[in-house]
Amino acid sequence: MREFIQALPKTETHLHVEGALPYELLTSFDVQRYPADPEFRRADYRYANFPEFERILLENALGWFTSAERYHEATKVMFARHVAQNVRYVETSFHLPVTKFINVPGPEIIAAIRAAVPAGLEVRIFTGMLRSDLSGDLRPTIDQLHTWSGLAGVDLHGFEQMRTEPETAAVWERLRSAGKVTKCHAGEFGGPERVREAIELLGVTRIQHGVRAIEDPSVVKLAVERGVTFDLCPISNVRLQVVRTMAEHPIRRLMQAGIRCTVSTDDPLCFANSVTDEYEALAGELKFTRPELAHVARNGWEVALVPASVRDAALAEIAELAKG
Numbered sequence: 001m002r003e004f005i006q007a008l009p010k011t012e013t014h015l016h017v018e019g020a021l022p023y024e025l026l027t028s029f030d031v032q033r034y035p036a037d038p039e040f041r042r043a044d045y046r047y048a049n050f051p052e053f054e055r056i057l058l059e060n061a062l063g064w065f066t067s068a069e070r071y072h073e074a075t076k077v078m079f080a081r082h083v084a085q086n087v088r089y090v091e092t093s094f095h096l097p098v099t100k101f102i103n104v105p106g107p108e109i110i111a112a113i114r115a116a117v118p119a120g121l122e123v124r125i126f127t128g129m130l131r132s133d134l135s136g137d138l139r140p141t142i143d144q145l146h147t148w149s150g151l152a153g154v155d156l157h158g159f160e161q162m163r164t165e166p167e168t169a170a171v172w173e174r175l176r177s178a179g180k181v182t183k184c185h186a187g188e189f190g191g192p193e194r195v196r197e198a199i200e201l202l203g204v205t206r207i208q209h210g211v212r213a214i215e216d217p218s219v220v221k222l223a224v225e226r227g228v229t230f231d232l233c234p235i236s237n238v239r240l241q242v243v244r245t246m247a248e249h250p251i252r253r254l255m256q257a258g259i260r261c262t263v264s265t266d267d268p269l270c271f272a273n274s275v276t277d278e279y280e281a282l283a284g285e286l287k288f289t290r291p292e293l294a295h296v297a298r299n300g301w302e303v304a305l306v307p308a309s310v311r312d313a314a315l316a317e318i319a320e321l322a323k324g
Contacts, residue, residue, distance in 0.1 A: 004290055005279045007321055009314045011089040011300030012082065012264045012275050014208050014231035016128065016157070017113065018061040018095050019267025022077045026060060034060065041272040047240050050159055050189050057270050068104050068112040076116040083121055085276045088314065089304045093126035093155050093183075096138060106141065110150045124152035124305050126183065131162040134171065142171065146178035152305055153181030155208060156198075160190035164197060172202050181305065183208055183231075188242055192216035199226055206303070210259075211237055214250040224258040229303050233266035234281060235273045246285035255295065262300045294322035 023041065026034035039045055040056050047053040064070055071094065082090055094113070099106045110125050117123045127145065134142060145154060154175055156168070172182045184198040188209035195213045198204050199222055210230035213219045223230070232251055237243045243250070255261050263278045265271065282288040282296070301314045 001283050001290070002280065004321065004324075005276060005283070005293065006086055008086065008279075008294065008297045009301075009317050010085065010087045010275055010279070010297050011091075011262065011304055012087050013089075013091045013206075013262045013300055013303065014233055014264035014266055015090060015092040016095070016267055017071065017075060017078075017092050018065055018098070019057055019269050020078050020092070020265070021061050021064055021074050021269045022081070023060075023269060023272070025074060025077065026064060029064065033063075040270060043272070045239065047270075050240070053240055053270060054159070057267060060269060062098075062101070065098060066102050068108045071109050072112040072116050075113045076118075079116055079118055079121055079123065081274065083118055085274060087275050088120065089122045089124075089300065089306060091124045091126060091152065091305075093128040093157070095157075096127045096129040096141065097133065099141065100138065106145075107148055107150070110148065114150060122304070122306055122310070125150060126153045126155050126181070127151060128155040128157040130158040131156055131164050131168070134165040134168055146175055146180060151180065153183060155183040155185065156202075157185040157208065160185060160188055160194060164201070169201050169203065172204070176203070181206065185209055187212040187219075187230075188237070188240075192219040195219050196222060199223065199228055205229060206231060209233065209237070209242075211242060211250060211254075213259075214253060220254070220257050220259065227260075229260040229262060229299070230254060231262045231264055233264050233278075235271055235278055236266035239271050246281050249286060251282070252286060252288070252292070255292075260299045260302060261296065262303065263296050290324075291322055294318050 027036050094109055113125055182204050183206040184204045185208040186198040187195040192213045192215050195210050196219050205228045207230050234249050238246050265273050297318050301311050
C-alpha cells in the first residue's frame, strides 16, 4: 500500500504557507527557543481549542516570516518535500495580514514563493484573510487583489466563529469576475450552517474543511447540487478534536454522498504531518482501498488549476495504477 500511495500522482489543495514552515528551520535558527521535539508536534497531542492552536502556530511561525526572502527559503524546503512524495500540484495560501506586520507587499511575497517552485511541481498561490479584515485597515489592499498577477485566488480563514462581513459576498464576486478562485473555511469549528453560508451567500465552490456538513443532510445535498469541493484535512481534524478519532472521520460518507473530497495537510508545522501520512491514515485507520485512494487523488486533479492536457495525463496515470 505504501508503494501504491507513493506512486499516485497527488495534489495538495489546502495548505497554509505559515502553517507549513518546516520545523527544522526553526530549530537550526534557535535551538533553545525551538527544541527538536516539542510536545505539540507529537502524534498523540490534542489541541484544546482553536485559540490554543492559533497561539502555538503564531508563536512558532511569526518569528520566521519577517521578509520575502524568508518566504522563499521556507517554501523551497516545503516544495522539495512535495516532490519527494510525488505530489505534483499544490495550492497554498499566505496570510494577507502578514503584509502589514512586516511591511512587505503581497506581490513580493508571491514572487518569492514562485521563485522557490522546483521543476516537476505546479503551484498556485492564494492569499487568506480573517473574516474581520474586510472592515479593517487591510481593505485598500483587499480592493486591489484582483490586480495582483500571480495570485490564483483568495480564502477566508481563521477563527470560524467570527461573523462574515456583509460586504464579503460582493468582494468575492468581484474577485471571481477578475478570474480569481474564491475559497472559504467553513464546517470545522463552525457547524454545517457555516458551510451553507459559504455556498449560498459567498458563492464559493471550494470549501476548506467542510467536515461538519455531515451533521445536516440538507447541507450535504446542497454541496452536491452545487458541485462544491471539500478540501479536507483529516489529521488536522483529529488533532484539533473536530472529530474524536480517524476511524470516525466522515470523509467516506461525504464521498459516498457525492461530494468531491480532496485530502491535504493544513498546517504541518503544528501537526508534523505530510500528504503521504494523510493517505496512509485513510488506508490504515479508515481501511480505504486502493480504488478509494485513487478516487481521492483523482478528485484533486479534477479541481486543479492546470491545462487540460496536464489534468488528463495525471488522471490517466491514476487510472492505470488503480487497475493493479
